[in-house]
Structures are given as C-alpha cells and as structure tokens.
Amino acid sequence: MQITLLAIGKTDNTELSQLIAIYEKRLKHYIKFDFLILPDIKNSKNLSEAQQKQKEGELILAQLQPGDALVLLDEKGKHYSSMEFSQFLQKKMNSGLKRLVLVIGGPYGFSDDVYQKCNDKLSMSKMTFSHQMVRLFAVEQLYRGFTILKNEPYHHQ
Numbered sequence: 001m002q003i004t005l006l007a008i009g010k011t012d013n014t015e016l017s018q019l020i021a022i023y024e025k026r027l028k029h030y031i032k033f034d035f036l037i038l039p040d041i042k043n044s045k046n047l048s049e050a051q052q053k054q055k056e057g058e059l060i061l062a063q064l065q066p067g068d069a070l071v072l073l074d075e076k077g078k079h080y081s082s083m084e085f086s087q088f089l090q091k092k093m094n095s096g097l098k099r100l101v102l103v104i105g106g107p108y109g110f111s112d113d114v115y116q117k118c119n120d121k122l123s124m125s126k127m128t129f130s131h132q133m134v135r136l137f138a139v140e141q142l143y144r145g146f147t148i149l150k151n152e153p154y155h156h157q
C-alpha cells in the first residue's frame with residue numbers, strides 16, 4: 001500500500017517544514033509515502049469561503065485514482081487512539097488497498113463534493129487545529145502507528 005498525504009498551500013514556516021521532513025523521512029522506512037502539496041487557490045481574497053472550498057475540492061478530487069481510499073482528516077470525524085489508528089492502518093493494508101489518500105482541508109475545511117466522495121473521516125482531536133499544524137500531527141501519528149505495528153519502543157501506553 002502507498003499512503004499519500006494531501007494538503008493545500010505550501011508549509012509556510014521553516015521550522016514546521018523541518019519537523020514534517022523528519023517524520024516523513026522516518027515514515028518512509030515503513031511504507032511508500034508521499035506528501036503532496038496542492039497550490040493555493042489564486043485570488044482567494046476575491047472568493048467567498050464556499051467558492052474557495054469548492055475550488056480546493058476540485059483540486060483534491062482531481063488527484064484521485066480509481067481504487068483509492070479517500071480519508072479526510074476532519075475534526076468532526078471518528079476518534080481513534082494511536083493504537084486504534086495503527087489497527088486502522090493494518091486493516092487497510094490487509095484489504096489489499098493500493099493507495100490510502102489522507103487529506104487535510106484548507107482554512108475553511110472541505111466542500112460538500114469532497115465529503116460526498118470520502119470513504120471515512122478521522123479526527124485527531126475535538127479541537128480545531130490550523131491546516132498547517134495538522135500536517136505535522138498527521139505525519140507523526142502515521143509514524144507512531146507503524147512503530148506500534150512493528151512493536152518498536154516509540155509509543156508508550
């Protein structure tokens with residue numbers, strides 16, 4: 001299985017990019033992983049929130065290939081512990097899935113079209129994080145999940 005993490009707009013802070021790169025590199029020891037950043041919507045200041053979400057949604061959906069599982073990171077999604085998240089990953093791998101696409105929404109979240117196409121929604125907290133910060137939390141939780149599956153001493157219950 002391959003995992004693709006999709007986000008909109010480049011990571012705007014060097015320290016954050018460096019931290020993401022550390023976990024990205026670690027994660028790649030366990031699974032084929034790519035972090036795909038879609039370009040910011042042009043002239044977004046002249047768009048309503050709904051229009052921006054719609055355009056971002058079109059960019060997101062254009063990335064999908066037949067057979068992908070589309071899973072949104074969304075504060076209104078299912079809550080998993082890190083152990084449960086590792087089991088979620090294991091089940092996806094066991095199912096023969098070719099690519100798991102995890103998506104981080106833009107500043108206003110996802111369009112209805114994206115919600116309709118998704119297979120699942122995962123929340124990392126009831127709190128809302130910035131779309132920039134979530135990138136780091138996502139790569140760290142993916143890395144943590146694989147260390148749990150490999151019984152490696154990173155996660156402590």
Ligand SMILES: C[S@@+](CC[C@H](N)C(=O)[O-])C[C@H]1O[C@@H](n2cnc3c(N)ncnc32)[C@H](O)[C@@H]1O
Nearest residue numbers: 073074075104105108109123124125128129131
């Ligand atoms: C600033 S939030 C958007 C919040 C917006 N109110 C909404 O309706 O979704 C930007 C993105 O970060 C991600 N995000 C923020 N908090 C999250 C959480 N607790 N769990 C999972 N993803 C989260 C989601 O992908 C969200 O679309």
